Amino acid sequence: MNKSIFRKSAMVGMIALLFSNVIYGQYDSDYIPLKSSGDLPEEFLKTARALSQEDLKTIGYGTDRIAKEQFIISSNYYLRDLLLSGDVLINDALGNYVNKVADELLKNDPELRKQIHVYVTKSPDVNAHAFDKGFIFINAGLLAQLENEAQLAYVLSHEITHVVKKHSVNQYLENIKLDRGTSNYETGSYEARNIAKYRFSKDNESEADVEGLVRIKGSGYSIKALNGAFDVLQYSYLPFELVEFKKSFFEDEFLILPDTFYLKKTSEIKSNDDYDDSKSTHPNIRKRRGAVEADLIVADESSRKKYIVSEEEFKKVREIARFESCRLYLIDRDYINAIYAAYILLEKYPENVYLKKIVAKSLYNIAISKSGGSRYKSKYLSSDANNARLSSKSYSIPDFEKIEGASQRVYYLLDNLDSKELNTIALSYTYKAYKKNPNDLVLSILSDSLFSEMVNSNQLYLNDFAKSSKAQLLAMDTAKVVVAIVDSTIEESKYSKIKKQQQKFEIQTEENFTKYAFVGLLQDPEFVKRYTKAARGLTRKEEVKKDNLTYKERKKIEDQLAKQNKDKYTLLGVEKVLFLEPFYMNVKTIGGNNVVNYFVSEEKQVKLGEIQKKCADKLKLQYEMIGTKNMTTSDMDRYNLNSILNDWLTERFNHGDNSDELIVGTDETNKLIEKYGTKFLAWSGIYNEKSRSSHNTYFFILFNLETGEVMKYETRYTKSKDNTDLITSFVYNSLMHVSKNPK
Amino acid sequence: MRLVYLLFFLLAVSVSNAQIAGYMGKRCVIGYSNYFMFAPKGPGPMSAEPSNEFSATFNNAHCLNIEYALNQRKMICFSGQYIRTGIAYDDGKVGDGFFAGTFNYETETPYPNNNRYVGIYSKPALLSSINVALGIKSFGNGFIAPAGRYNKFEVILMFETVKYDNKNFEHQDPNSGGFVTGNLGTGEYAYNNVSVAYTVGKQRILGDKIVLDYGLRFAYTPAANIVTLAGFDTVKDIEDYYRRESRMRMFRQQLINFHVGIGFLAF
Incomplete structure (x- = not known):
């Protein structure tokens, strides 16, 4: 009897253990972001009209009917907007x-x-x-x-x-x-x-x-x-766990962060x-x-x-939510929280590639922002095809003094690292993650981008890094030091002797920890090869610092750039474009207040989609609308696709005009590009306002899903009604510049 | 030869891989417009009163347009116009002064050499004009030609013809005081004139094919070159008289007018 109970208990225990392993074990190596099914x-x-009509039947005919009607219509419009x-x-x-x-x-x-x-x-x-x-x-x-x-x-x-x-x-x-x-x-x-x-x-x-x-x-x-x-x-303003952050997270045998970067005492939670x-x-x-x-x-x-x-299910759900939060922080450009959240989870799942990518992407984005931003930032597109630019949204690390708790150390560390140091750490972390996951495309691309940043933005070349550790070099005699650091072909002379003495002194007094950061990685031929390739491909021209220029000088430079880019950007020669559901908002100004005409907006949104289709067909531009209109219950794939693209677009807009920074959804969008055979995503819309007269603001934006680059951004403001012919002419003009065979 | 140039131009623009969208790829509009010209003192071409007192009326200018989008906001416009209106005969009170003993041709006589019209007043002299206009339509900010609001500047060359009933004039014999019927001038004169016009208008596209155009035009036709009648050369003077009348009429009618047009997107 006792044995039987024991056996049963053991069995239950085994099953529970097995189950908990299933819960947590599935995140040991990777995590797949949540999808609807x-x-x-x-x-x-x-x-929204259908949703509202159901509710309007229930509000009666009291004195507040009009207000209730307004509430129902607007809340259903926003509800539907959220649902889709x-x-x-x-x-x-x-x-x-x-x-x-x-x-x-x-x-x-x-x-x-x-x-x-x-x-x-x-x-x-x-x-x-x-x-x-x-x-x-x-x-x-x-x-x-x-x-x-x-x-x-x-x-x-x-x-x-x-x-x-x-x-x-x-x-x-x-x-x-x-x-x-x-x-x-x-x-x-x-x-x-x-x-x-x-x-x-x-x-x-x-x-x-x-x-x-x-x-x-x-x-x-x-x-x-x-x-x-x-x-x-x-x-709720604190991360989901309070775990002490150790700087060893970014360190290895050779890359040792000085203690000065490590905040001794973190602020109390008050x-x-x-x-x-x-x-x-x-x-x-x-x-x-x-x-x-x-x-x-x-x-x-x-x-x-x-x-x-179920307790197990609760913990599983919470764990998924925490994994998901890392990605959502990244979309919101809350990079430090993303790193810290990933750090917490990496303590439990040290080999999880998803979390490593979260850290790598965050480090990359912070490094890019520290090095001065985007390589596409200074392109001034021709006025015919592109008359607008996304607003500049540079990222800066929040003030660490305002942060409470353990995560403050991450803020302090990353804020105090300069561009070269951060780039070095980011490359070291990302490349090591890549070596453990050599088939991961994102880590590979990120590594290459960071190699490029080392050379292009920070002017750090292979010979800026030591091949032996500081301890090893100090232990060597001076002749070997020079060989280890510089070149073995140096001939012995008065000058080489001076140089040897200088090198030895430099090693003793060297405070730049990055010099020894790649001692281990430099043993890897692939690392050396990719670094060398980045150095050889040094193509980025140094940007002219425009801050100190007069308006006329700046305008001259901008005009020259616009002229240079005109041919490249006016006609894009694109064969196929993915379209997101267009935006349409019809607003009336009544008594100084803007009142949204929700039903009209919804109907005109559909109409705008039809106009896009008509113009694309006319231009023989392959058109794929990733919309949520007219879906059926079986259209879950469309819903998920829309969700991926919306995430991508949200993050892309968060980056403003800075397209160098990596987009979170790169993994998903790469699959999408393969599936649909195009890397171009377009979104357009109209804001129509009627007060004394009508005004239209039309916009069209085309992104390269692969790079995040804005290929075309056009806005039009007209004092006119939103007549179909007018909208058609706008849409056709935009698509003509996009399409392969404009006429 | 000019036709060859025109055809070459049309061919070139229709096959060029342009970066100008037009409307759904079509940049050339061919259309007809009717300009309604308000004539506050009349007359219309056919609707004169049985006297030289005319009621207010509208005259029409029929206009055939060919327009082509040069860039996103500009169209070059070529048009041929035809205007037909009337010039009322003056019932000049010739002779009144003579019989009263205060003989004064200049103040009383509208026609040269003491002539007066004795024909049918209700059928005025005909003024017709074939105009050729060249202009630029500049569309408002944000609009893409040919749809939307525009301003148009044009130069109009006018080739006017006046036909009048030259056989029904009589002049007073200064010796006898009696009236003698005779011809006055040749009955038909041709004049050239020039006009500059500014139009504010709007074009709509219906069904992606039909172009609807409407607007208001202000035109200035020089009318200052009024010749003073010499009073010696009857034929020359009547020609100058009708030149003056013709210019005044054109000046007044073209000054403010509105138009409605319809056309189609050709290519």
Whole structure:
């Protein structure tokens, strides 16, 4: 009997161990970013108009009907925009788990459960939000920080209260009344009424906290565990773990970072939970905690659980969310957080190539920004084809003094390294990662780019690096030192003797740690070969520093560059282009306020897509629209493709005019380029505003998915209605310059 | 020979691998426009009152246009126009002064050499003009020719012809005081004139083929070169008289007018 129990326990233990290995073991070598799967839910296929029409039937004919109508139309437009943005995950591991928790939470209220649609969104922010229509979105960043399933249930319960109580529409209606001075909530001055809007929002949040707790009490979840949920919110600005950062992360036997780069003591975490919340939509954490504190003690706590669905699944989901967060930080150009998050995970999965790529890409981007930026930055494109440029968005490392906790050391280290040092570290890290994963294209490309940066931006050549370590060189006699450092063919002479003495002295006093950084790597013939190749391919011309020039001098240089690039960029000779769904916004100015005409915008967006198709056909330009219009339930591939491209585009725009910096989605976009046979991605749109007269702003932008380079960027502003013929002429003109056979 | 040049030009522009989009690749517009010219004092070509008091009316200029996009915002425009209008006969009160003993031809007589018209007043003299115009259409910021708002500057060469009823004039014999019927001038004169015009207009494209054009035109036709009647050479003077009348009419009518046109995208 005892043996049997023991055997069973052992078996269970084995299975649990095996299962945990399955959970964590799958990330030992790589991680594949989250994708949606299965069929597309019905809600994703409806237009904003269709979604609104359902809701408009329910609002009655009261005095506030018009305001309600406006709210419904605008919220459904933004809901649909979010659903099809590619940020929402469908049938993924995270979403499935979160829905299981929602099932558990609402198992006694099946009617409400039917109204609630829970999805996980690809955002690193520690947040969740709800639409009155019943859609709840939990950010991956929040899942990465939660401690247990009960906390997730509480977050869901809080958001469900917002849905049930229709907080969004109530806030909207109250805001209108407060603006007009007809609200009973606050009748004072304009300033007082403005503050009252925040107060009203805070009241809603408090209600959601309290009601959410009531709902949780009705479930089997631990109440005690919920207190930590407020800690999650309070410390949400910190990374998901606090792990001491060791500079050895970037070091090897020969590349040793001086201690001066290592912050001795990090700042204490001093988050204040009693901050001024008078102009905040949420009460401060102390108030929120205080409002429910008394209710967190329940008699039946012992029978309650932190996990009802599955502890293993929660931990697996949290781990995935943490992996995903690394990538999302990168998209947001939050490079230090990306490195630190990857560092934390690399402690557990030291050979994970995905994490190494996160670090390598982040280092590359920081190195590029330190070395002065993009090689494409100074191209001034011809005015016919390109009359606009993306805004300049240079990256700079946030001030380390404002950072709290262990990650402060990463900020300090990377901020204090100069361009040459950072480039050296980035190359060392990336090349070593590449050598361990020689088939990884991204690491290979990154290494080559960093070799190029060494030569082009930092003027560091192979002979700037020692082939023997400092200790070895100091141990050698002077003659060998010179051989080891410089050249074995030096003849003995008065001058060589002087040189020997100088070299020995230099080694003793050398403080530049980068000199010995590649001692190990220089033993690798491939490293030497690729470095040499980069040095031979030194092609980048030194840019003229334009900061000190007069306007006329600068204009002259710009005109010359524009002339040089005119032929190259006016006609691009492209055969096939991938198009993202166009943007269209129709706005009317009524009483000084811009009111979006959502239905018209949605319809004209479709029309713009049709115009693009018509013009492309006329120009015999192969046209592939990666849109989300007219999808069916089986169009998940299209949905995922749109998601990849939107991620790519978001990050690309975050980089502004700096296209040297690597785009996160390089792996996915390479596959996409192969699948569709083109590396060109176009996006265009129109903003039409009508006040006294109509104004149109049209834009067209063409990217090279491979390099991130902006091939064409055109904007047109016209004082006119958005007539079809006008738009057609704009679109045709843009595509003509793109297409192979313009006429 | 000129036709050869024109054909060569058309051939060259139609096959050139240009970087100018036009509309859906078409840069040449052929069309017809009608200019409505307000004539506040009349007359129209056929609608005169049975006196020289005419009511306000519109005259028309029929215009055949060929326009070609030179770059994104500019079109070169060639047009041939035809204008037909009337010049009312003056009912000159010749002889009134004579009988009153204060003989004064110059103040009372519109026609040279003391002539007066005795024909059908309701059928005015005909002024027709064949114009040739060359202009540049400059489209507004952001627009791509040929669609959108434009400003047009053009120079118009006008070849005017005046036909009048020269047989129904009579002049007063200074000796007898009686009126003698006779011819005055040749009945037809041709004049050349030049005009500069500025148009603000808009072009729309319907169905990717049809071009709709409308706008307002301001034209200045020199009318200052008014000849003073010599009073000695009847034929010369009547020619000068109609030159003056013709220019005044053109000046007034072309000054402000609006047009509506329709055309098609040729190539």
